[in-house]
Amino acid sequence: MARPRQFDEEQVIRAVRDQFWDAGYAATSLEDLVRVSGLGKGSLYGAFGDKHRLFLRALREYTDTSGGYLREMLTSAPRALDALRAFVMAPVNDPGGAAARRGCLMANSTYELATSDPDVLAEARRTYEATTAVVAESVGRAQDEGDLPRDVDPVETARALLAAQQGLVFMGRTGLDIDTLTATARTLAAKLLPDA
Amino acid sequence: MARPRQFDEEQVIRAVRDQFWDAGYAATSLEDLVRVSGLGKGSLYGAFGDKHRLFLRALREYTDTSGGYLREMLTSAPRALDALRAFVMAPVNDPGGAAARRGCLMANSTYELATSDPDVLAEARRTYEATTAVVAESVGRAQDEGDLPRDVDPVETARALLAAQQGLVFMGRTGLDIDTLTATARTLAAKLLPDA
DNA sequence: GGTTTGGTGGACCGTACGGTCAATAATTGC
DNA sequence: GCAATTATTGACCGTACGGTCCACCAAACC
Secondary structure (H helix, E strand, C coil): CCCCCCCCHHHHHHHHHHHHHHHCCCCCCHHHHHHHHCCCHHHHHHHHCCHHHHHHHHHHHHHHHHHHHHHHHHHHCCCHHHHHHHHHHHHHCCCCCHHHHHCCHHHHHHHHHCCCCHHHHHHHHHHHHHHHHHHHHHHHHHHHCCCCCCCCCHHHHHHHHHHHHHHHHHHHHCCCCHHHHHHHHHHHHHHHCCCC | CCCCCCCCHHHHHHHHHHHHHHHCCCCCCHHHHHHHHCCCHHHHHHHHCCHHHHHHHHHHHHHHHHHHHHHHHHHHCCCHHHHHHHHHHHHHCCCCCHHHHHCCHHHHHHHHHCCCCHHHHHHHHHHHHHHHHHHHHHHHHHHHCCCCCCCCCHHHHHHHHHHHHHHHHHHHHCCCCHHHHHHHHHHHHHHHCCCC
């Protein structure tokens, strides 16, 4: 055997992910990555490959983590309708609005890179489809529980909810104050998820 | 007097705007701008200043133009409710879905630069507020025409419609096919703008 | 403890970028 | 036609970037 790694791979990926999240892909230099990871350039390359592969790895970490949160959010509430409300409200579920201003790493990356980077586009589609599927499942449950009308297509409703949520994320990125954003989130939730 | 300009300023700005629109700010090099404008580097600098100022100029051209389209769209329909439907459906109002994939230059720029560029953030807020205002005006008209209930706040409704529209733009950027996107747009319009 | 294996880190490299500048060209007023 | 003024061009510059490489080092096995 030989010398073992002196760093925690997951910890480095999380630090790198946060850097990309805050500054975007192009605006993050290798020097930034060296700084936040605490590793040297050589180690970074040896362990993760070049900047692009490192970014994809960080992006995957993000989608895995937030995918986990999403499943938890959708299954933890006693009633599926409440879980769907929480899903729409998620972008404003942060007192200071810091999360709203930071936005969603997947959305940020899609806007920055989807037209030029097939790997990012593929990851975006994968995440989008997975999210639609799990939300649609909750819509179905809400129907079973008698909280949503039976005459709507769960997948179609899920897409509308996802669009609403991402629209809120966009408005958060424009720096809209958190109170106004919260009010809009409530309006959207009320219109798309009527009590009937 | 001296030698006159040999190019049409507006034409150059539009070409530059399209380049930024397709590739984003960071991914557009000065060489790209020279190519699409047909001017030399020096001329570009002499006429418009550096890359950042040129970008702001192109962005302003975009917001002015699409602001004009917006006003036209909202005032041309006989009934304000139809105009609001058209507003929500605007991102999919393109047969091939090319416009949907390209997205909105203002949104693209907000996602790429809002956290690091105060000028872009300010322009985003300005555009966002102007759009909210004109849409809210149409919501008020729809209320006057008896097509929307009186008990909703026009500004709040306008924000929800804008969020829905931008959510559709996001889904278009993930490469979602135009038919599915159109269906989702219809769902959102139906839920947010009931016939009653 | 010697040898082997792989990790580490920073010096180094080529390049492509944004930006500058000086020489030249085109127009106007006299 | 000459002077004055401004547009045009592309060669040129400094720099910061992503990426490579190699000398050194630490653990593991015999």
